[in-house]
Amino acid sequence: MKKHIITLPGDGIGPEIMNSAHELLKAVGEKYNHEFTVESKDIGGIAIDKHNDPLPAETIEACESADAILLGAVGGPKWADSKIRPEQGLLKIRKQFNLFANLRPVTIFDSLEASSPLKQHVVRGSDLMIVRELTGGLYFGQPSERRDGGQSVVDTLTYTYGEIERIVRTAFDTAMSRRKHLTSVDKANVLESSRMWREIVNKVSSEYPEVTVEHELVDAAAMKLITNPSYFDVIVTENLFGDILSDEASVITGSLGVLPSASLSDKGLGLFEPIHGSAPDIAGENKANPIGMMLSVGMMLKYSFGLHEESAAIEKAVNQVLADGFKTGDLQIDRAVTLSTTEMTEKIISVL
Ligand code: IPM
Ligand code: MN
16 A cells, blocks of 8 residues: 655654654554655644744645645644744644544553553543544634723634534444444533534434433533543544543543544545644653554554554554553553653564
8 A cells, every 4th residue: 555644743742753653654564565655744833933834835735635644743832922823733734624523542551550540440441432523613713802902702612513413423433333332522501502412413313223322411521531431432522522521531541642543534634643742841852652643653544544454553562562561751550661752662663
């Protein structure tokens, strides 16, 4: 198979973990006889510095002809007070390519059970998928502005029927490929948008009789997620709720550093990135955990290229390396040896 991938390393530890992605792609290509070409472009803070634009036209053009996009991380204290923010690049690329379906799997590796701040018996067996709507809601509401000389402010939450229906369908399809249990999370006791969301979930559910569906209010869901995470299979929710719940869910696994994500459109183009941020405090120190990025490569192989075997092999290699007693600085595993970013990358590739 021949595929062209655009890599957007971005800021902070982004470039370091993107190197791990490059190494991994090289190794998978050699082992399974695929030709992956990669081309690197700017996004986020570095793009502001170089082009005065967090998502330059050149980056968009390159992505248009790509088979998939890999992203490192954007943002950092350097741009905290700048008028144009690095995060705008990320929001813009999601919108530009209609990447409305954000899949965030939360799986706990056996050897990481003790890494979680939650009790081991609580996190054991957790394996859930958050399906987050990514191109609507408060993130993209118009108007969004200060008024009355700064005395009031407005952000707008808008969804069309179609925008809700397509993410709900993605969630049902995802549930069908898993344990067929879907939890739709909303705030229907307060928000009209949530009441419409519920109606659409109920309507679509008639096409998926095998899937057990329930509705949870977001506050209650947040509590259950941390007290009984293994209860959940697939969670579907709107943009902002999904942002918050997915960070909360990452605590279950012991480190944000191990979690991948996929952002998909209905046209087939996908963007894959670890869910952690740019970690400016450790940038350039060869300390970052490359696992979230390497598993994101795995998701790309599976979701964009249909390479299920290759993707499963990456997951297996990661599991094996952790079980063999190797870790990065962000993880707590008894008696495990702490490796640098490059060492961990090599270790995983050697097991692969
Ligand atoms: C995420 C991030 C982004 C978001 C930020 C960086 C804009 O937190 O991908 O979850 O809020 O969507
Ligand atoms: Mn987030």
